[in-house]
Amino acid sequence: MSAVEPGATAPSAPETLSQVDKPRRRLSVVRVLLGVVLVVALSSGGYLGWQWWGSAQAADAYDPWFAGYVDVTATPTYDFEASAERAGSDVVLSFIVADAEEPCTPSWGTYYTLDEAADELDLDRRLARVTQLDGQVVVSFGGLLNTELGTGCTDTTKLTAAYAAVLDRYDVTTIDLDLEGENLTDSAAAKRRATAIAELQADRRGAGDDLAVWLTLPVGTFGLTEDGTDAVTAMLDAKVDLAGVNLMTMDYGSSKDADETMAEASIRAVTAAHGQIGTLYSRAGTELTDATVWSKIGMTPMAGQNDVPDEVFDLDDARAVNAFAKEQKIGRMSLWSLNRDTTCGSNYADLTRVSDSCSGIDQGDETFVGVLGKGFTGRPVTAAASVTTDEAKDIESIxxxxxxxxxxxxxxxxxxxxxxxxxxxxxxxxxxxxxxxxxxxxxxxxxxxxxxxxxxxVMPGETPIPKPTLPAGTYPTWDGTAIYEKGTLILFDGVPYESKWWNQGESPDAAAADPDGSPWSVLADAEVEKLLEALPQ
Missing domain, CATH: 2.10.10.20 (Carbohydrate-binding module superfamily 5/12)
Structure with missing residues (x-):
């Protein structure tokens, strides 16, 4: 996810999950009420929405999971294998990237091959301990500051083998492709990556094994960037069955309004992305209901101080995001990162400078894991068995x-x-x-x-909203034989209309079906209410 190097200018555009030089890493990553959600809905259009109808498939299969990211190579080492919280027992290990000298060889942050990580980080043994404690592991490829395998390895056969080597080594059924920077903008890499993942997924499923694929992408309050939508399209065109798109709800920069909380900005971003993802599936030939699209969305905020100095995601933001995520039934919640989910010590003086081992805010006795993970009781392995199916018939039946x-x-x-x-x-x-x-x-x-x-x-039990009416005599009743000049007010079935131009014999009843061609326009409800208030009681 995103990072700002010492002395660098903070990003003004949405950034992401990252990895930097090993000794010191610079990492990126109730006030929201119904009115906030309404504002979010009003800011978006098209496919985007709360369809009251939903997918029976999505409802039956909905089993949301939480897993926080762990930076495997960060110092000090984070003991992810010994989480005291149930929500923290499932982890997303980051980041597998291309080896600096052999780009088709997977490495942990370019520092360790898989074998070296087993020896020097005791990684294999620690993962075995996670399993003993009933935890589950997801592996993340990519990040901001290194070369993702699909970008560095230009041989698709070797690339497929590299991904498979990681899956086999760590026995995972869910992978996370964190695409940022050049890894996101390289269109040739996108095609190679999608081809390799599609082949790998098909082979695994053909053998009776699950492989869930998540794309983790940067997001602004406007939704996914064009590079982000292109990345989703590349996967869908290659026939990858995406488990979902995980949105890095952090580091909004100039796309965030100054008076917005981080929760409000995140809700706006995710709601916009929801519409985009539904549209991308539709364009790829797969129609999904709103409910299913929500289940294919993940959120990953950055605990506490973000890389953008003015952006701080606090525990109140976490509560609001968690409530929104449960209401919309998103499929996944994550956190950048477990390494940082704690109050900084007294010797950490500049809290606006992002630390790789604390959040920069006073968390008291609370953790972001505990707040964000509330209600996310599913597990990655269980969710990995889900297969996307077209729901056009469900939509057409409305x-x-x-x-x-x-x-x-x-x-x-x-x-x-x-x-x-x-x-x-x-x-x-x-x-x-x-x-x-x-x-x-x-x-x-x-x-x-x-x-x-x-x-x-449309809410349950709703009926047609009657137009506000005025008492008889307030204005003349419409008469088909009368001549009306522009600006004349009349009543038709008690509803007030105003003449837009000279007319005779033109019924106001046609105004609803043909507002352009009709000489009559109905008075706005607010105007009618003012007139009613002015009438003698």
């Missing part, structure tokens, strides 16, 4: 019922003025500008590509 919808059902032939609300696929959408024929849930990668903003789901 029928919008006018009798149980608060607003009119979207229709392709209708035009909609700015601010109009409609129901589509059991969700409420609102227009950002005039539109006709644009599907409210049309898959888009960025919110500016759609005229629709998702407000939220």
């Amino acid at each position: 029928i919008d019922d006018p009798d149980t919808s608060p607003y009119s059902i979207w229709a392709e032939e209708s035009s909609y003025l700015e601010g109009t609300k409609v129901v589509w696929h059991r969700n409420v959408y609102q227009t950002k500008w005039w539109t006709r024929g644009d599907l409210p849930d049309n898959p888009v990668l960025n919110e500016w590509e759609t005229p629709w903003v998702l407000i939220g789901p």
Whole structure:
């Protein structure tokens, strides 16, 4: 995940999980209420949403897991094999990278081959102890500051063998591909990596073994970067069955608003990425329900002080993120890092300088593991057995019922003025500008590509919201024979309308279906409410 070297300028754009020179590592990585979640929903559109309907598959298979990252080569050494907390017993070991001299040979941070790590770090023995204590291990490849195997090893056959050597050595069923920096932007490497992983996954599954593949990617409050969406696309094009996309919810830089908490920024980022991931699957030919997409999302905040000096992820942020993650039912929660999940000692003077062994904040008796891991009771090995299936039939089976919808059902032939609300696929959408024929849930990668903003789901028991009416006599009742000048106010079934231009015989009833062509516009609810308040009681 991301790091800032001594004397360097903090990043202004989203960064990530990292690894630096061995003796000293510079590591990166309740106030959120319903209103915050609503604001997040209002900021996004297209595929993004809370579909009230969900996937039965996702609900049945949902078994979220927590595992914190451990920097294997950091000093002082972190005793991950002896966690006192249940949530801390499953670990993501980082980072396997290309050997500096032999790029098709896996190494731990370029410092140790797999055999050297067994000898000098006692790694194999410590992992055996994890198993004895009922812990589970995930291995992470990549990181920010070294060369990931797929980037360094240009022979796909040797690359596949390198990944397989790590899986066999540590007997893991879940891997994490942490792609950052040049490892993320190298398109040739992306293709090689995806080809190798697809072959490896197919071979393992063909032999009856599980292999879950997670992509860990940087994220801004706007969602995934273009390089990030390209990385997901490369995997899907190669037919890799991704377990999910783990989002590095940290180091937002300039994409974070000054008055946002880290929890609010993280919720905004993950909600935007949710829409992007659903769209990427749709473009790859696999339709997934909202619920399934949420189950394919992971979150990895950075404990305490982030690399960006003004960004501090505290325990209140952790509680808010945990509540959001459980509400949306994301599939995975992680932490950068277990090494840092403790209050700094009194001899650590500059708390704004990121430490590799403490968080930079006063944690009291609490841990980030304990807060973030609450409710994540699943295990990586169990989740690794999940297989992604197309859910187009589930989506197509959704029928919008006018009798149980608060607003009119979207229709392709209708035009909609700015601010109009409609129901589509059991969700409420609102227009950002005039539109006709644009599907409210049309898959888009960025919110500016759609005229629709998702407000939220149609709630159980809802019925059509009646238009506010005014008492008879407040304005004249519409008369088909009368002539109306621009600005004339009338009542039609008690609902007030204003004439947009001269007209005669044009029924206000057509205004809802054809707001552009109708000479009548209904008065806004707020205006009607003001008029009602002004009327004598």
